[in-house]
Amino acid sequence: MKYKYQLITLGSDTPFIENILSLFNSRVSELNISLDSFKIINRDNFEREYLGNQPAFTFYFGDKNGNFKDVEIAKKLLEDGSMILPIFFTEDAFSDEIPKVLENQNGIQYKQIENDRIVNIALESFELLRNTRKIFISYRRDESSSVAIQLFEALESHNFDVFLDTHSVGKGEPFQEELWHRMADSDVIVLLSTPEFLSSKWCEEEFAEAGAKQIGIIQLVWPNHNIEKDDTSHISYPTKLKKENFVNDLFDDKDASKLKSDFLENIIKDVESIRARNLAARQDSLITNFRSIASKLGKNIVVQPERFLTEDLPGDLRRIFIPTIGVPQSNSCQTAEIRNEMRSGKVSIRLIYDDLRIRKKWIDHLDWLNTNLNIDIKTLKKQEFESWLRNN
Incomplete structure (x- = not known):
């Protein structure tokens, strides 16, 4: 028997379904997996297409008015041990917008910025994308410590396993050996490209190691710094920062500079977005x-x-x-x-x-x-x- 991955959509008939499915297809293509390996199932073809002995993942879209659809299908999937991701729309309204049968499932509030995360959860469930979600922050301490810590906390809050040297190396561990190891085991590197970043021997080596391992880099280039063409590679995604991306336009204080929250959210979205591309490469x-x-x-x-x-x-x-x-x-x-x-x-x-x-x-x-x-x-x-x- 040829196994197929069954991606199922249930619940409200929201237009967001098409956005999610379109992005899912894009991510599958980036992983170089044939779309023929998947079948898309909804209430209309569930009885005809669904097979309980093949891998399945379900997006269940909730309803703001509590008019729940496809509850019996959801019960069937739970009995088969399939994973269901409840998606609700209003903050703190999970119990109002999701049927009781799914109350023990971890849900997520729908926001456009979360589309990549929602799709990646499905890919992780199918075991086509690593579920370790490992991120490495590379930076120069005397130029960007405060932003590095801010990124560490923000990425951790989005369920990434983040390596930051000041927070992540245990006592008694060989520092440089552990640093290279964690980089080798990372999905994406967030590199804070400040003016003197490459003048540091260790930062320069981190950049070179990332290239040797073909790890995708999100490179945040400081307003007072311009990267040279030979500083980048085909797996580097540079973003030129502007002073207005920083709180109070303060970008050059290693202990006080902070990125604005909306810009920080876009960085997290970019990290989610390139995980599949980097894995495929x-x-x-x-x-x-x-x-x-x-x-x-x-x-x-x-x-x-x-x-x-x-x-x-x-x-x-x-x-x-x-x-x-x-x-x-x-x-x-x-x-x-x-x-x-x-x-x-x-x-x-x-x-x-x-x-x-x-x-x-x-x-x-x-x-x-x-x-x-x-x-x-x-x-x-x-x-x-x-x-x-x-x-x-």
């Missing part, structure tokens, strides 16, 4: 590198629509290679299609990952798991692609 890099080496060694590696790789062997055996961003986790292989493959009992799985700048203690731990535990899922680091493919 890093996956493409791993896939291209792995397939190139395999092809050179005469192996036929096929890219599946869900963005994992397969190699068919004699005796109906199959290898699955899953491009994994950051530090490999066990849930990196939980998409429905891979779970279906695993049921055959003739599948071996490798999580392929770029080990550059990941802390040695993590790599040693992953290598120990590969050697000492009889598990179905093992890891394979980028620097060992060729030697492993040559010998297996």
Whole structure:
């Protein structure tokens, strides 16, 4: 059976549904996943199209007047263990605008600025987008500390896991090693480009490391600073700040400068927006590198629509290679299609990952798991692609 992701819309017939679906399609395209892997379901085709044994995610749009639709369908989905995201419209009115059957589900208030977050929640539920939501703030302490802390607090309030050196390195941890590790495991870097940023050895190295790891950068360029063309890359999204973006036009006080709240919201929206694009770029890099080496060694590696790789062997055996961003986790292989493959009992799985700048203690731990535990899922680091493919 070919599994499809079922995206379901229920509840009020609001025009916002089309906005969400259009953005969802754009994000899927950015992830280089075929839209044929999805089917869109609503009350009109639910009985005909919905399958309880295939992955499903539901947007339930509430009603300001309490006239709730599709409640029985929502009950059915809850019984099947499907995730439902209730979307309400008025602040603090969740219980008035969402039916009681969904009262135990975490909801979100609809705002246009939240469209990216709403779509990303669905992609995370389908396990097509990492749900770790890791962000790295790069800055020069003696130029932009107050804005860095403001961003840290704002991003954390939007459920991002944010790395800021003054807040995120534990006591006794090797500072620089932990910093590179957290950067390697991040989805997006927010870089505060102040006039002397690149004059700092560490800031310059952070910028170079981001390029080497192909991590997307949102670069906020201070009003009194102009970036040179060679300071940017194809994965950098520079925004030239104006003094009016700052509270009281104060942009050059490291301890007192603050971004205005509406501008801060736009930055958070941009962070949400480029997560899928950056994930796709890093996956493409791993896939291209792995397939190139395999092809050179005469192996036929096929890219599946869900963005994992397969190699068919004699005796109906199959290898699955899953491009994994950051530090490999066990849930990196939980998409429905891979779970279906695993049921055959003739599948071996490798999580392929770029080990550059990941802390040695993590790599040693992953290598120990590969050697000492009889598990179905093992890891394979980028620097060992060729030697492993040559010998297996």
